[in-house]
Amino acid sequence: xxxxxxxxxxxxxxxxxxxxxxxxxxxxxxxxxxxxxxxxxxxxxxxxxxxxxxxxxxxxxxxxxxxxxxxxxxxxxxxxxxxxxxxxxxxxxxxxxxxxxxxxxxxxxx
Numbered sequence: 001x002x003x004x005x006x007x008x009x010x011x012x013x014x015x016x017x018x019x020x021x022x023x024x025x026x027x028x029x030x031x032x033x034x035x036x037x038x039x040x041x042x043x044x045x046x047x048x049x050x051x052x053x054x055x056x057x058x059x060x061x062x063x064x065x066x067x068x069x070x071x072x073x074x075x076x077x078x079x080x081x082x083x084x085x086x087x088x089x090x091x092x093x094x095x096x097x098x099x100x101x102x103x104x105x106x107x108x109x110x
Contacts, residue, residue, distance in 0.1 A: 003102045014054030014061050017091035021047035021068070024085055028075075040083035042071040043085065050092055059099040060069030 025043045029036055050064035072089040075082040 003069040006102045010102065011054050011096045012093045012097035013098065014050055015091050018047045018051040018054060018064075019090040019094065020084065020091075021050070024082065024088070028082065035066065039071070043068055046092075047088075050095075054095065057099065057103050059096035061092055061099065062096035065096060066107055068092065 014110040021043060025039060025047065028043070029040055046064035046068040049067075050061050053064065068085070068089050072085040078085040
């Protein structure tokens with residue numbers, strides 16, 4: 001019963017992070033950013049991966065966290081409205097930790 005709660009909470013966190021990151025990336029793209037390819041690789045692609053990885057049991061969503069964190073930190077320090085990228089990145093981390101909690105220990109290396 002508890003595993004179901006953690007699973008649904010991790011799914012919700014992953015979906016919120018992915019959808020929010022895609023919306024914020026679209027807002028960033030609409031401002032005619034000169035580095036749109038870089039922002040897609042660092043923010044858009046991990047959001048799409050996170051959207052798919054939200055439904056997978058092993059915490060593949062941690063890849064989204066690792067890839068998006070550097071640019072999220074940079075954007076959160078330079079632009080006030082893009083502080084939400086950092087929140088989305090932290091939601092990726094929370095979703096991955098909750099998925100680790102619900103997953104079976106057979107695939108974990110430790």
